[in-house]
Amino acid sequence: MKVVIEQVGKCYQGPDGQKVTALSDINLTISSEEFVVLVGPSGCGKSTLLNMVGGLLSPTSGTIYVEGLETDRDPVVGMVFQEIGLFPWRSVVQNIAFGLEETRLSQEQIAERVQSYIELAGLQGFENSLPRQLSGGMRQRVGIARALAIQPDLLLMDEPFSALDAQTRTLMQEELLKLWTATRLSTLYVTHNIEEAVFLADRVVVLSRRPGKIIDIIRIDLPREGRDTGECAAQFKNYASQIWQLIRKDAEDALREGEAE
Numbered sequence: 345m346k347v348v349i350e351q352v353g354k355c356y357q358g359p360d361g362q363k364v365t366a367l368s369d370i371n372l373t374i375s376s377e378e379f380v381v382l383v384g385p386s387g388c389g390k391s392t393l394l395n396m397v398g399g400l401l402s403p404t405s406g407t408i409y410v411e412g413l414e415t416d417r418d419p420v421v422g423m424v425f426q427e428i429g430l431f432p433w434r435s436v437v438q439n440i441a442f443g444l445e446e447t448r449l450s451q452e453q454i455a456e457r458v459q460s461y462i463e464l465a466g467l468q469g470f471e472n473s474l475p476r477q478l479s480g481g482m483r484q485r486v487g488i489a490r491a492l493a494i495q496p497d498l499l500l501m502d503e504p505f506s507a508l509d510a511q512t513r514t515l516m517q518e519e520l521l522k523l524w525t526a527t528r529l530s531t532l533y534v535t536h537n538i539e540e541a542v543f544l545a546d547r548v549v550v551l552s553r554r555p556g557k558i559i560d561i562i563r564i565d566l567p568r569e570g571r572d573t574g575e576c577a578a579q580f581k582n583y584a585s586q587i588w589q590l591i592r593k594d595a596e597d598a599l600r601e602g603e604a605e
């Protein structure tokens with residue numbers, strides 16, 4: 345399935361009634377089986393764009409549509425946030441099953457489906473644990489398993505690992521790639537972390553400060569296995585520094601404009 349974002353803009357009403365233009369002129373296509381990462385400074389509209397793609401917000405201008413669904417239906421969207429929003433009173437199994445309860449699946453089918461995602465996410469042995477009995481990384485795995493268990497057409501992730509410590513975060517990025525390789529879902533992923541973006545993405549979309557516009561789109565032409573090590577390490581660094589330069593230049597322009605006023 346493919347998502348087409350055409351000329352999209354978003355304005356909010358600020359607290360004292362003034363207009364806040366969060367995004368303008370966004371043109372982007374997320375192809376089938378593509379992993380696209382959004383990076384950009386705080387407040388540039390990354391979450392806004394993700395939420396519009398997920399149908400939680402409507403664009404003020406432009407359109408977002410999907411192509412390539414076999415039947416004429418709305419796409420199923422799996423979402424994972426930094427605050428995963430697990431139900432504290434539900435076990436791992438019950439949390440993962442949540443999105444399946446209102447479907448036509450039988451109890452047996454739900455149990456089977458949940459078990460397969462427990463295995464995929466490496467949560468065996470923790471089926472009956474409550475969220476508070478798990479580490480942060482494991483809770484995120486439950487959140488990802490829950491999003492995948494509905495077998496979405498599209499996966500949207502908003503800084504899912506930013507609350508984790510550096511080591512857990514690195515491990516989770518690797519885990520996520522394994523899960524993604526098994527499903528190859530069209531994915532839109534938001535992060536502040538440039539290395540994370542280069543590690544995960546097929547393409548990195550660099551947004552400018554607010555109102556967010558696309559400054560550039562960088563295709564990461566590196567194998568997924570061992571992307572940041574060995575022979576790839578130098579190229580990996582080059583990509584990260586290219587993206588950093590784009591963000592830095594945008595921030596410097598902002599400072600200069602501020603001084604000129």
Ligand SMILES: Nc1ncnc2c1ncn2[C@@H]1O[C@H](COP(=O)(O)OP(=O)(O)OP(=O)(O)O)[C@@H](O)[C@H]1O
Pocket residue numbers: 356357358359364365366384385386387388389390391392393536554
């Ligand atoms: N409901 C809202 N009402 C008014 N302004 C909003 C609302 N939601 C977001 N904004 C503003 O729109 C801009 C974009 O916000 P958004 O959260 O999409 O940015 P972001 O790039 O995800 O930020 P961060 O990286 O800090 O999470 C910000 O200036 C924010 O203050």
